[in-house]
Amino acid sequence: MSADDWWKHGIVYQVYPRSFQDSNGDGIGDLDGIRARLNHLVSLGVDAVWISPVYPSPMADFGYDISDFCDIDPRFGTLEGFDALVQEAHAKGLKLILDFVPNHTSERHPWFVHSRSARSDAKRDWYIWRDPAPDGGPPNNWLSNFGGPAWSFDEVTGQYYAHSFLKEQPDLNWRNPEVRAAMYEVMRFWLRRGVDGFRIDVLSQIVKDAQFRDNPLNPDYVEGQDTFLRWTMLHNTDLPEVQPIVAEMRRVVDEFSDAHSSRVLIGELYLPLPRLVAYYGLNAQGVLEGVQLPFNFQLIGADWQAAHIDRLVRDYEAALPAGAAPNWVLGNHDRARIASRVGPRMARLAAMLLLTLRGTPTLYYGDEIGMTDVPIPADEVQDPFEKNRPGMGLGRDPERTPMQWSADANAGFTTGRPWLRLASDWRTCNVEAQSRDPDSMLALYRRLIALRRACPALHRGSYEALEAGNDVLAYARIGEGRRLVVLLNFGAAAAPVPQALLPRRPLVLASTDPARAGPVDGALVLSPGEGVVIGNEGAEENQDPPV
Incomplete structure (x- = not known):
């Protein structure tokens, strides 16, 4: 570890x-x-x-x-x-x-209370203050994430302060x-x-x-x-x-x-x-x-x-x-x-x-x-x-x-x-x-979390993209000599899985469908919206197959 x-x-x-x-x-x-x-x-x-x-x-x-x-x-x-x-x-x-x-801080943070008290205050430059534009409006066209300009005018000192969010959330000056x-x-x-x-x-x-x-x-x-x-x-x-x-x-x-x-x-x-x-x-x-x-x-x-x-x-x-x-x-x-x-x-x-x-x-x-x-x-x-x-x-x-x-x-x-x-x-x-x-x-x-914790292939293994048709997302997770195949059907119809993607004696280790578990007998067809993690029935601890 x-x-x-x-x-x-x-x-x-x-x-x-x-x-x-x-x-x-x-x-x-x-x-x-x-x-x-x-x-x-x-x-x-x-x-x-x-x-x-x-x-x-x-x-x-x-x-x-x-x-x-x-x-x-x-x-x-x-x-x-x-x-x-x-x-x-x-x-x-x-x-x-x-x-x-x-x-940013709250406008009630002591730093901002000091900063807005006077232009000469020691913490004035801890926030972003600017003079009004020539027309008296905000210094530029920046907008707040929460709507309106990213600037509010302070009557006491005659300048605008910047706030990327609410006017109650003045931005700190990280250049200071x-x-x-x-x-x-x-x-x-x-x-x-x-x-x-x-x-x-x-x-x-x-x-x-x-x-x-x-x-x-x-x-x-x-x-x-x-x-x-x-x-x-x-x-x-x-x-x-x-x-x-x-x-x-x-x-x-x-x-x-x-x-x-x-x-x-x-x-x-x-x-x-x-x-x-x-x-x-x-x-x-x-x-x-x-x-x-x-x-x-x-x-x-x-x-x-x-x-x-x-x-x-x-x-x-x-x-x-x-x-x-x-x-x-x-x-x-x-x-x-x-x-x-x-x-x-x-x-x-x-x-x-x-x-x-x-x-x-x-x-x-x-x-x-x-x-x-x-x-x-x-x-x-x-x-x-x-x-x-x-x-x-x-x-x-x-x-x-x-x-x-x-x-x-x-x-x-x-x-x-x-x-x-x-x-x-x-x-x-x-x-x-x-x-x-x-x-x-x-x-x-x-x-799924228990399986992930138990299988190094899942929690620390490499990723290999696979091809399984238009509606099925397929990939392998490989680690410590083992290989798992993950198959996720995003489609609205049943999806057969290419046999070549499956290991010998495939075993369902996890499924989103409670009805599916255990060895795969014959062709594997995923239901709409079904996902499975496939291992090998003969693998150590029945968890995943050797690479």
């Missing part, structure tokens, strides 16, 4: 803390709730839990507007409670990854070395408390153009689309100056790595593939000095077709720098749930895809029981993204609803009123009910 094994070959599970488990009846999930549910993660078989922000916050953007980077919001608990969570997670063999939000030093100390604060790494929020946006030039028109913009798409974000995202900062962040976490366990950086990066892989930070000496896992979100927006996914997997594998660890993501707190995007049967296929591709998989809480997006009435909307840009369908509340644990009141999530409404199926779609059903989605996830 190497120090990197846990993040290279393990599984990450994302917890959205407001929605995982409430321990005190206020309707909002908290740290003690997460601690009470760690056994679920252990029984599922994951290796690390990533927790979205739990810092003190006015909650204008539900924790991504941070007023103190080195404490815990009382809604979620205390620093002592956080320490207890880290300790218990480690005792159960789980790593803990914390969200790090470097792009004092800002960088202060944020690196934030990282060290949590690393000293035992966290095993960070998921870095909107990493590509932390540096803006020094000349504050207007963004150019997007040549692909179509009238009627979201106005945010009118401009190409050339001058306020993915600038070359980001890369040295990423290398500095990496050196900070490397200070806390040792021979037994390395600390990890995971970057949130919605970028084209050539730019995404640049964040691995391959330097001139061939050393990777960037984030170890630049999040690969291709499956979130992919056309759900075998040929399309086959192409993106091949392209991704080919683009990876030497020594880089791949990773895959099906969903998160900002995107519609996989079961809503592709339907319940295809969500089972997606689970097999995620857990058999080469690289680190990230699971989003609730996907293991097939949770779907929950329609939120207009008068119950919480997400500022939806409130600021109504009618665009951008709200993220539907994928953030409370975890469904049991058929007890409020799905076992809270004894109070949940902060968001529950799905209508919570009485039947929950962890407790699915734990008793061997054909459930939860049972499938547990079987």
Whole structure:
């Protein structure tokens, strides 16, 4: 086992803390709730839990507007409670990854309070301030991700400040070395408390153009689309100056790595593939000095077709720098749930895809029981993204609803009123009910994760693309002298599998169809939406065949 094994070959599970488990009846999930549910993660078989922000916050953007980077919001608990969570997670063999939000603070953060107090204040340059344009308007045409200009005017000092998101989230000036030093100390604060790494929020946006030039028109913009798409974000995202900062962040976490366990950086990066892989930070000496896992979100927006996914997997594998660890993501707190995007049967296929591709998989809480997006009435909307840009369908509340644990009141999530409404199926779609059903989605996830952990070919082996027809995605996973074949039917019709792809005496090791198990007798025909992992009936431990 190497120090990197846990993040290279393990599984990450994302917890959205407001929605995982409430321990005190206020309707909002908290740290003690997460601690009470760690056994679920252990029984599922994951290796690390990533927790979205739990810092003190006015909650204008539900924790991504941070007023103190080195404490815990009382809604979620205390620093002592956080320490207890880290300790218990480690005792159960789980790593803990914390969200790090470097792009901005809350407007109520003491740094910004000082910064906006006067142009002469020592922290003025910790944020991005500019004089108005000649017409008195914003300094340039940059837009906020949450709608409107990326600039707000401050009456006290007569300048605009930049904010890539809400006006309550002013952007830090990462060109200022004092800002960088202060944020690196934030990282060290949590690393000293035992966290095993960070998921870095909107990493590509932390540096803006020094000349504050207007963004150019997007040549692909179509009238009627979201106005945010009118401009190409050339001058306020993915600038070359980001890369040295990423290398500095990496050196900070490397200070806390040792021979037994390395600390990890995971970057949130919605970028084209050539730019995404640049964040691995391959330097001139061939050393990777960037984030170890630049999040690969291709499956979130992919056309759900075998040929399309086959192409993106091949392209991704080919683009990876030497020594880089791949990773895959099906969903998160900002995107519609996989079961809503592709339907319940295809969500089972997606689970097999995620857990058999080469690289680190990230699971989003609730996907293991097939949770779907929950329609939120207009008068119950919480997400500022939806409130600021109504009618665009951008709200993220539907994928953030409370975890469904049991058929007890409020799905076992809270004894109070949940902060968001529950799905209508919570009485039947929950962890407790699915734990008793061997054909459930939860049972499938547990079987696939157990198989992945048991087979080196799956958790550390190489990837070989195979050809199996238009609707079947086929590939082999090879490692430690063994070979497994994965076959996924994305089509709406039954699909015969070419005999040449199957090993001698083929054995179904896992299937998305509960009715299929054991040796393959004769031709193998996959049902619509069925996936299988094939080994060899005579292989060691009946798991996989010799290469």
